[in-house]
Amino acid sequence: MGIKPIRAVRAADLASARTASDRAPLIARLAELHGQPDAPAWEAPVALGARQRLPAFPADALPDWVCAQATAVAEFTQTPIDLAGCLALAALSTVAGGRAIARNTKPVSALSDPKVMRAVLDSAVTLLDGSLAAPSTVQRNRAILHNACEYAVELNLLARNPVKVIKWKAPKASSEIDRRSVVNHGQARRLLKAVWDQQPSGPRLAAFFAVLYYAGLRPEEAVNLHRENVTLPQLVWDEQTENWHEPADDWGELRFCTASPEVGAEWTDNGARRELRRLKGRGEGEWRHVPVAPPLTRILRRHLETVGPGPGVRAFCGVRGGELATITYRRV
Incomplete structure (x- = not known):
């Protein structure tokens, strides 16, 4: 005599039962199912962090020549077939997409x-x-x-x-700068003061941002500045006060011909994050001369006296003495 089949009890049935009388038959069926000897046993629970064995990559589903190529690449590189197979699928989809573009594009x-x-x-x-x-x-x-x-x-x-x-005219571009979108001198001083107050890298970055504002340098140009690229006027000794004072003509100059943009360690030959290059829009070895206004002269003079040049006589460096990282001044 076979065992009487019992209808499964859904969680939704228990949730919809509002009264005890409605839940009683459901609970009875659960008890009967639990006591049935041939009832299917539940599978053992799987921990959240446990790794399951993934199914093998269906390389046989690929065309024969693609499967052979993917298998050979996986064997040569000693990598799973999954990597070569996925790359083969990506290449096939690119080719198929190219054909679709060719069909829907004019010559x-x-x-x-x-x-x-x-x-x-x-x-x-x-x-x-x-x-x-x-x-x-x-x-x-x-x-x-x-x-x-x-x-x-x-x-x-x-x-x-x-x-x-074709007689077609493009709209004229205006070279006039909207003064509302440019930081004025008062705002710049307050911003530089806020940068200076941030520790521990604030005093080092204040002069860096001052060079960007007053001299109009790009970040990759300012990062690559060395002490020899900065020319500042000498202080004048006052016999009456017996102190050093700024000269009447307190203008300096920045003179440089290279920049070091950050391109990533995986794209440079020596593994460095930055690569030394010529200036943007200029020929190899062409120098750029930038005048240094008196406010920037005072900031740079204070920076070189208090912080000092970094390794390699760089004008700006990190807190630990290394190269000034992009993430350091971007956080500000």
Whole structure:
């Protein structure tokens, strides 16, 4: 004689039972199921931190030549087949996406049509969200399109550059600076004072940010400044007060020809986070001369006297004497 099957009891049934009389039959069924000898046993609970054995990567589902290539790469690199297989799937999806783009994209020769070319130029005026782009952005987009068409002419894909033929004017860019968006001198002094008050790196960073504000240097240029790049006027000895005083012409100069932008240790040859390069927009070995106003002269003079140059005679360094890290001055 077989065992009478018992309907499973759901948690929702117990939750919907409002009275004791409604819950009684449900509890009875649970007790009967618990006492049934052939009832299926629950699986052992699995700890949250326990690692389960993942199923093997289905390499056989790939095309034969892709499976053979992925298996060979995994064996050569001594890595799981999962890595090579996922990379193969990514490559296949890229190729498939490229074919889709080719089917839905016009050939380069279509730019010779004035209507198409004008539509492309009109699209350079707006951003992806449909809003108007800044005049400088429009001019940059037009320059990129012009160079691309010039390259197409070199490859004989176009008979001539259509950008030169179309009578289309980009909006003029204004070189005037909105004074409302620029920090004035009073605000700059308060900001530098707030930086100075932050410990422990504040006194070192105050002069760094002062160079960015007063001299207009880029961070990668200021980080690479050395003591020899900073020229400050000498103090004048006053016989009456018997003290050193600032000269009447308290202007200095910054003179440098290299910068060290942070590109990441994985992208440099020596494993350093920064790479020494020429100045942006200038030729190799071309020097830049920046005048130092009297307020910045006083800040730099105090910085060199109190903090002093760092290792390698760098003008700015970290608290522990190393190179000034980007994250240090970005936190401010």
